Amino acid sequence: MELPAAEPYKIKMVEPIYRSTRKEREQWIREAKYNLFNLRSEQVYIDLLTDSGTGAMSDRQWAAVMTGDESYAGSSSFYHLKETISLLFGFDYFLPTHQGRAAENVLFSVLVKEGNIIPGNSHFDTTKGHIEFRQATAADCTIYESLDPENLHPFKGNVDLDQLKNVLEAHARESIPFIILTLTCNSSGGQPVSMQNIREVKALADQYGIPLVFDSARFAENAWFIAHREAGYERKTIQEIVLEMFSYADAMTMSSKKDGIVNIGGFIATRKKEWYDQACTFNIMFEGFVTYGGMAGRDMNALAVGLMEVLEDDYLTSRIGQVQYLGEQLSKYGISVQKPYGGHAIFVDAKAFLPNVCQEEFIAQTLCVELYLESGVRAVEVGTLMADRDPITRENRYPQLEFMRLAIPRRVYTNLHLDVVATALKNVYDRRLAVTSGYKIVMEAPILRHFTIELERVVM
Numbered sequence: 511m512e513l514p515a516a517e518p519y520k521i522k523m524v525e526p527i528y529r530s531t532r533k534e535r536e537q538w539i540r541e542a543k544y545n546l547f548n549l550r551s552e553q554v555y556i557d558l559l560t561d562s563g564t565g566a567m568s569d570r571q572w573a574a575v576m577t578g579d580e581s582y583a584g585s586s587s588f589y590h591l592k593e594t595i596s597l598l599f600g601f602d603y604f605l606p607t608h609q610g611r612a613a614e615n616v617l618f619s620v621l622v623k624e625g626n627i628i629p630g631n632s633h634f635d636t637t638k639g640h641i642e643f644r645q646a647t648a649a650d651c652t653i654y655e656s657l658d659p660e661n662l663h664p665f666k667g668n669v670d671l672d673q674l675k676n677v678l679e680a681h682a683r684e685s686i687p688f689i690i691l692t693l694t695c696n697s698s699g700g701q702p703v704s705m706q707n708i709r710e711v712k713a714l715a716d717q718y719g720i721p722l723v724f725d726s727a728r729f730a731e732n733a734w735f736i737a738h739r740e741a742g743y744e745r746k747t748i749q750e751i752v753l754e755m756f757s758y759a760d761a762m763t764m765s766s767k768k769d770g771i772v773n774i775g776g777f778i779a780t781r782k783k784e785w786y787d788q789a790c791t792f793n794i795m796f797e798g799f800v801t802y803g804g805m806a807g808r809d810m811n812a813l814a815v816g817l818m819e820v821l822e823d824d825y826l827t828s829r830i831g832q833v834q835y836l837g838e839q840l841s842k843y844g845i846s847v848q849k850p851y852g853g854h855a856i857f858v859d860a861k862a863f864l865p866n867v868c869q870e871e872f873i874a875q876t877l878c879v880e881l882y883l884e885s886g887v888r889a890v891e892v893g894t895l896m897a898d899r900d901p902i903t904r905e906n907r908y909p910q911l912e913f914m915r916l917a918i919p920r921r922v923y924t925n926l927h928l929d930v931v932a933t934a935l936k937n938v939y940d941r942r943l944a945v946t947s948g949y950k951i952v953m954e955a956p957i958l959r960h961f962t963i964e965l966e967r968v969v970m
């Protein structure tokens with residue numbers, strides 16, 4: 511018999527977690543105004559809110575923490591990271607930032623002007639936030655297959671080239687500062703972009719003389735999918751695939767909290783000296799001097815190690831395998847989830863799950879609260895709350911799909927934890943028809959409202 515692929519690590523340090531009672535959770539979620547971001551982590555049993563900054567560092571990363579250089583200028587940790595980035599992505603210019611959205615802020619301060627259009631595959635919420643904050647527009651050109659959770663297209667993060675071409679045709683060259691590709695595409699379910707699609711987008715970008723930027727938070731997971739799903743890449747190493755992917759980009763923004771396997775940090779890297787030179791000014795203003803940009807030397811050191819570890823095939827196979835494992839459990843129970851399963855999370859189709867809740871009452875958020883009450887598992891809404899209001903009409907934007915995202919932190923939980931999640935969700939599924947109402951908003955922020963929103967139960 512073939513041996514199962516167990517986790518490619520053993521555990522050296524443990525952190526206790528607490529199994530609360532339903533009565534406790536009822537009180538806590540009420541106090542949190544039915545916003546799971548407002549819960550204290552002690553009130554959560556298994557935390558699948560996000561895979562961002564929640565991973566476990568390796569002993570090699572912790573060792574690198576101890577040798578971090580905290581010099582204000584020119585620290586050896588900066589150069590360690592710079593050399594790693596140059597080796598992996600082929601970019602010579604690099605600026606550290608305190609996290610991914612800070613990288614967006616600095617780069618977009620240079621590139622995005624009022625009235626601009628930035629086409630791409632489903633933009634991440636902070637990316638869209640930074641675009642709209644500058645009175646510019648994000649044009650989503652993701653392939654239509656991504657809207658059908660049951661469609662088994664292997665690269666549902668791909669850009670529809672006709673849609674992209676229409677956007678490029680409809681606007682003046684000067685109003686499109688760049689095209690952005692998110693790898694993997696978080697908003698469409700952790701879905702990868704194929705190398706062929708990257709190449710075709712690059713060809714179109716070149717034809718119109720427009721630069722290409724990668725939002726790269728999960729670049730290694732994207733490369734793993736290319737290795738396993740795209741003809742011609744079976745025998746290539748993840749490192750080779752990553753280098754080819756980024757050979758088509760002019761710049762990258764990175765949230766190191768994902769595939770950097772560190773708890774905080776981000777960066778910009780580019781081959782364009784003129785972008786780098788201008789970004790330096792903004793970096794110094796908003797982040798810090800160019801050789802630390804909001805990061806401690808020890809964190810840059812740990813990131814340099816994490817960026818190498820994340821490319822290991824054993825690691826990626828175990829990581830993505832764990833996500834697939836949860837997806838299979840849920841499918842077995844008849845629960846509809848985005849397929850194929852993504853790289854970092856399972857996206858549960860909340861509309862199919864709760865047919866008796868209307869979209870005006872936030873279906874996916876209702877499901878997140880139900881799952882929390884059932885088990886203390888924390889998921890996150892990727893639906894109407896996150897889609898926010900239209901910046902001009904101020905009306906709610908109702909996305910076609912309402913997802914509850916179960917994001918799996920890297921190297922943190924075992925498959926037994928995931929069995930708890932699957933069983934809890936099955937229990938909610940068994941009583942789903944009895945859930946007939948959701949929530950209404952009592953307080954919301956003007957942008958990125960889902961983080962701080964306050965809700966109230968709709969009483970039938």
Ligand SMILES: *Cc1c(COP(=O)(O)O)cnc(C)c1O
Pocket residue numbers: 562609610611612634636637692693696725726727728764765766767768775776
């Ligand atoms: C997390 C993320 C960001 C923002 O990064 P932060 O580190 O959370 O600020 C941007 N884009 C993508 C695709 C992400 O996943």
